[in-house]
Amino acid sequence: MVNLKVKVGDLSLENPLIAASGTFGFGREMAEFFNISTLGGISTKGFTRLPKIGNPAPRVAECDCGMLNAVGLQNPGLDVVLEEELPFMRSQNATIIANIAGETMEDYIFLTEQLQSQDLAAIELNLSCPNVKQGCMTFGSDPVAIEELTHQCAKRSRHPLWIKLTPNVTSIAEMAKAAEQGGATAVSLINTLLGMVIDVQTRRPILRNNTGGYSGPAVKPVALRMVSEVYHAVSIPVVGMGGISSAEDVAAFMIAGAAAVQIGTGLLVEPSLPWKILEELPALCQELQVDNIADLTGTLELWN
Ligand SMILES: Cc1cc2nc3c(=O)[nH]c(=O)nc-3n(C[C@H](O)[C@H](O)[C@H](O)COP(=O)(O)O)c2cc1C
Secondary structure (H helix, E strand, C coil), X not given: CCECCEEECCEEECCCEEECCCCCCCCHHHHCCCCHHHCCEEECCCEXXXXXXXXXXXXXXXXXXXXXXXXXXXXXXXXXXXXHHHXXXXXXXXXXXXXXXXXXXXXXXXXXXXXXXXXXXXXXXXXXXXXXXXXXXXXXXXXXXXXXXHHHHHCCCCCCEEEECCCCCCCHHHHHHHHHHHCCCEEEECCXXXXXXXXXXXXXXXXXXXXXXXXXXXXXXXXXXXXXXXXHHCCCCEEEECCCCCHHXXXXXXXXXXXXXXXXXXXXXXXXXXXXXXXXXXXXXXXXXXXXXXXXXXXXXXXX
16 A cells, blocks of 8 residues: 655645646636545635736737746635635635735735634745736745745744745745745745747737746756755755646656645646546556655755
8 A cells, every 4th residue: 555645844745736826726616526625735826915807818828838827816815715715625625725925025924814713734925926016926036035024924824834936036946945044834836937928920929918927848847956956955845846747747746855746737738637646646656666655755866
């Protein structure tokens, strides 16, 4: 019997598969077809203090080996999340990771405080969305801001605090160290890579926002490199993501150093993907000669 349980710090998860923020909503559509309680966790759509309508369309575009999105954090806002979405997720016995975003430090602090009465597995601070003009990636590219923001939220939170990092920086290891210094329980990475797709006929970007976040299989090698780098730079756990679409991908992220993983774009392509991977993981673990999937974490042997 292969044991799929993993730990992210003190938090135990039934298995390492977490639905990535923004690709699973709050689980309502998926719960009609799948038992969403069997996932290791669900990172909610990123929500803000007030409702957001997001960016104008077109805001998603399929492209080579992945997709670009500039959704711009469309969400119903904190009140609706507290009154309707989190209760729904709880009614389904989902393991909830609340993904939050803000424009100012006060926004993040306010949201963290408001979530303290909730039953959550973790809070994930999105310091990495490339599709909004203020906050998020602006904070996530500045180690001083990351450390301060993490510190302010960590000292107010009884829940584990995960800091979600952007790959759109020179050194993601430096950003991860700042999060660790600020008191983060874990870091999650990567968010999307800032990109652009162009319509040559109109000579305009396809996305109305001009730029968007690139995700899917194409970003996987970048994500694996970053997970490996961050794993060696910090001693807090790493939650890895970026282009995962198979059991082998999950194993690769764990070997690179991830304690758990998130699946995003893969879910949009094939909604049953995490359940398919869950079925395949025990056989893969046997092939890789581990009884506990957690034993894969950080076993990468780099060449000298
Ligand atoms: C349509 C879409 C919406 C997203 N929204 C969010 C979000 O609200 N908050 C967040 O932290 N990440 C968001 N992300 C980023 C994903 O959670 C993930 O970090 C990224 O897509 C890389 O993983 P993947 O290649 O498996 O999709 C979004 C991604 C997509 C494709």
